[in-house]
Amino acid sequence: MAVERQAWPRLRVADWQETRDTLHMWTQIVGKIRLAHAPLVNHWWQVTLYVSPRGLTTSTVPYGTGAFDIEFDFVDHRLRMRTSDGGVRGFGLQPMPVAEFHARTMGLLDELGVSTRIQGHPNEVEPAIPFAEDDRHAAYDAGAAHLFWRQLLQASRVLGEFRSRFAGKVSPVHFFWGSMDLACTRFSGRDAPEHPGGAPNCGDWVMVEAYSQELSSCGFWPGGGEEGAFYAYAYPEPDGFAGQRVGPSAAFYSRENGQFLLPYEAVRTAPDPDGDLLEFLQSTYEAAAGPGRWDRAALESDPARWAHRTHRPL
Incomplete structure (x- = not known):
């Protein structure tokens, strides 16, 4: 798909629905990681992602006496993780099943020393396929x-x-x-x-x-x-x-x-x-x-x- 340069880009839902549905599951995994570590703020404001100059980010998430963040970079198409002790990890965003994205994301968190357990299935969708078993959603159109x-x-x-x-x-x-x-x-x-x-x-x-x-x-x-x-x-x-x-x-x-x-x-x-x-x-x-x-x-x-x-x- 050619990238258009006007300020308000054209993107037909029908042209990217499979990618949208996959990305929905990927953002749920990253959002649940933030949910696992951030203290409750009224109306669940602590669980959200934010638009960044390159994509979507968790912003700073507390962990122990330090912090970390995770960002979907939709310019270079990478998932990036950083910790306050200098750790950096990531991988390229490309077509892959949700199960693989889940495994790679959780594995890199372990490498960074950010021990995390999340609820293993998505919310607000039907059916709610467990992330570790989801081979249905695997599209990524950069x-x-x-x-x-x-x-x-x-x-x-x-x-x-x-x-x-x-x-x-x-x-x-x-x-x-x-x-x-x-x-x-x-x-x-x-x-x-x-x-x-x-x-x-x-x-x-x-x-x-x-x-x-x-x-x-x-x-x-x-x-x-x-x-x-x-x-x-x-x-x-x-x-x-x-x-x-x-x-x-x-x-x-x-x-x-x-x-x-x-x-x-x-x-x-x-x-x-x-x-x-x-x-x-x-x-x-x-x-x-x-x-x-x-x-x-x-x-x-x-x-x-x-x-x-x-x-x-x-």
């Missing part, structure tokens, strides 16, 4: 993986700008490996009713923690449309949420998914992709915050509030 990272890079950049407009409790822009989506979540400050759960191969108590407070969430998912989709939902969904008017014109409420969707290709081909995506993020947030009676005056913020001083040295 060009597609690179394009996916560049999709995430653009989405993360605009989601970060949107995040800056909120002074209340708000998550980082982070990648959830269970559902394979990039997300950013705002909170009203009020408790939410207990979530009923229901995600495949995932304990209901996991969702109870994730949705313990009233929220408005948005992000990007490599599904839900020809080239993926941006999404936005609220929990609990306030009365009238689905009927709220949101923009841009390509956005719509999917009753099947219980959320607003904006096809990635509609953003990619827009004259102002950043502006259209920000319109979607803002209008869907307002669709939740208005009917939900959020204290918007206290929660929202102007990221340009010090712009008049930035020309002066600090």
Whole structure:
């Protein structure tokens, strides 16, 4: 697959679905390694991956009195591991079964002295084939993986700008490996009713923690449309949420998914992709915050509030 150079790359889901599904399993393995060592942070924020200048990273993970990190490098196509005592390991990303990726990853951790045990099967998918037995998922199209990272890079950049407009409790822009989506979540400050759960191969108590407070969430998912989709939902969904008017014109409420969707290709081909995506993020947030009676005056913020001083040295 030829690598396109425009800022918002084109990547049809149908063209890389096998690679996507394999990469989903690989990110679950690396995410579970972080989960095994990082202390619990509200809503499972300690388990996520982050968009990096070269791919997806765990960021710094504590281990004993030191630390380590793991990064998917989608530029040179390598899995890289580093420890605070100077250890470095890695291997090339290429077509290989999940079982092999799992064995190589865990073996290199052992070489680095990072003793780790993870749950041996994926979450939020059906069927949940144990990693050590998964020979079904083995595709890796390097060009597609690179394009996916560049999709995430653009989405993360605009989601970060949107995040800056909120002074209340708000998550980082982070990648959830269970559902394979990039997300950013705002909170009203009020408790939410207990979530009923229901995600495949995932304990209901996991969702109870994730949705313990009233929220408005948005992000990007490599599904839900020809080239993926941006999404936005609220929990609990306030009365009238689905009927709220949101923009841009390509956005719509999917009753099947219980959320607003904006096809990635509609953003990619827009004259102002950043502006259209920000319109979607803002209008869907307002669709939740208005009917939900959020204290918007206290929660929202102007990221340009010090712009008049930035020309002066600090």
